Amino acid sequence: MTKKPVIILVALMLPFIQSFHKLEPQQEKPKNIILMIGDGMGLSQISAALIANGNKLNMERFRHIGLVKTFAADNLVTKSGAAATAFASGTKTKNGFIGLTQSRKPLHSILEIAHQRGLGTGLVVTSYIQHATPASFYAHVPDRYDYEGITLDLLNGSVDIAVGGGRKFFEKRKDELSLLDSLEKRGYEIFNSLSKAEKKSNSGRMMVIANHDHMPPMHAGRGKYLSKAAEFTIDKLKKNENGFFLLVEGSQIDWGGHANDKEYIINELIDFDRAIGRVLDFAEADGNTLVIVTADHETGGFSVEGGSLQNFEVIGDFTSAEHTATMVPLFAFGPGSEAFTGIFDNTDIFRKMMAAYAFELEKP
Numbered sequence: 001m002t003k004k005p006v007i008i009l010v011a012l013m014l015p016f017i018q019s020f021h022k023l024e025p026q027q028e029k030p031k032n033i034i035l036m037i038g039d040g041m042g043l044s045q046i047s048a049a050l051i052a053n054g055n056k057l058n059m060e061r062f063r064h065i066g067l068v069k070t071f072a073a074d075n076l077v078t079k080s081g082a083a084a085t086a087f088a089s090g091t092k093t094k095n096g097f098i099g100l101t102q103s104r105k106p107l108h109s110i111l112e113i114a115h116q117r118g119l120g121t122g123l124v125v126t127s128y129i130q131h132a133t134p135a136s137f138y139a140h141v142p143d144r145y146d147y148e149g150i151t152l153d154l155l156n157g158s159v160d161i162a163v164g165g166g167r168k169f170f171e172k173r174k175d176e177l178s179l180l181d182s183l184e185k186r187g188y189e190i191f192n193s194l195s196k197a198e199k200k201s202n203s204g205r206m207m208v209i210a211n212h213d214h215m216p217p218m219h220a221g222r223g224k225y226l227s228k229a230a231e232f233t234i235d236k237l238k239k240n241e242n243g244f245f246l247l248v249e250g251s252q253i254d255w256g257g258h259a260n261d262k263e264y265i266i267n268e269l270i271d272f273d274r275a276i277g278r279v280l281d282f283a284e285a286d287g288n289t290l291v292i293v294t295a296d297h298e299t300g301g302f303s304v305e306g307g308s309l310q311n312f313e314v315i316g317d318f319t320s321a322e323h324t325a326t327m328v329p330l331f332a333f334g335p336g337s338e339a340f341t342g343i344f345d346n347t348d349i350f351r352k353m354m355a356a357y358a359f360e361l362e363k364p
């Protein structure tokens with residue numbers, strides 16, 4: 001007799017338990033990992049976007065949240081290349097280095113390891129494809145501003161699909177090489193806009209170099225490029241039965257921070273959050289995809305001093321025009337996401353991704 005209320009309680013809870021399972025797929029290992037980087041995205045940047053967007057963001061859909069220590073090997077305040085090298089390859093390096101140890105030895109990135117094991121790989125950014133964050137996943141150079149050298153490293157073929165700007169480093173180079181021809185010879189389709197790629201691509205290997213320079217900022221009419229590019233690339237990569245690794249970067253949140261331009265930050269962050277929404281829609285339906293959202297560092301020492309939720313108004317100020325050493329938030333969803341809670345180092349993101357894929361770490 002006394003057991004009845006318990007049984008009724010469990011029966012009443014069943015729909016909730018089931019819907020919880022739908023929200024958080026309970027599989028051990030993900031087949032796919034999508035790493036999304038908001039460059040320069042600290043908690044205040046997120047808070048400002050939340051207020052300006054009517055007190056809602058797709059980021060609220062995450063249940064596993066952590067904090068990341070960002071410092072570089074040679075400086076408390078990291079630059080993007082050292083931070084991205086840390087989470088791409090699990091090793092702290094010097095500011096300015098891309099994909100190299102402090103003693104200039106090339107590191108293997110999670111993207112390169114995934115490629116070696118037959119997974120599909122992709123990069124989607126709103127900057128140059130050769131900018132510090134994406135470059136840290138495929139290039140190995142001691143100077144992050146050596147954009148022509150970084151472009152050469154794309155010829156190693158570890159990136160199946162790249163979408164972003166930076167066409168000028170493929171053409172009219174100092175070494176007079178025509179890298180688009182070289183890539184075409186290596187089996188890549190080349191497109192100069194996302195819409196052309198959407199209409200005409202018929203393979204899983206392509207460079208979509210959608211601008212001569214960086215992609216334009218939101219306030220100059222970039223529109224829904226980032227969300228569309230992420231969806232397009234996922235659609236291609238998911239055809240690989242071994243799974244895939246995809247990097248998506250909201251590159252320009254950082255530039256709003258450097259410019260101490262609050263509106264720039266908010267517009268870029270809301271756009272990045274829209275892409276997060278599309279990626280989470282895919283991951284929820286797929287059930288086999290780990291989504292990680294974090295930042296390389298905070299930029300601007302930004303704080304939200306006041307404002308109004310009713311008027312979508314943010315009053316904010318900056319303490320710096322550079323990066324800062326404050327910890328950054330991390331959000332994770334899907335199989336393996338439980339491992340991304342607590343406080344940890346940016347190099348641990350690499351190790352946790354390797355463990356999620358069940359890839360063994362190389363011996364040092």
Ligand SMILES: [Zn+2]
Pocket residue numbers: 040080254255258299323
């Ligand atoms: Zn920066």
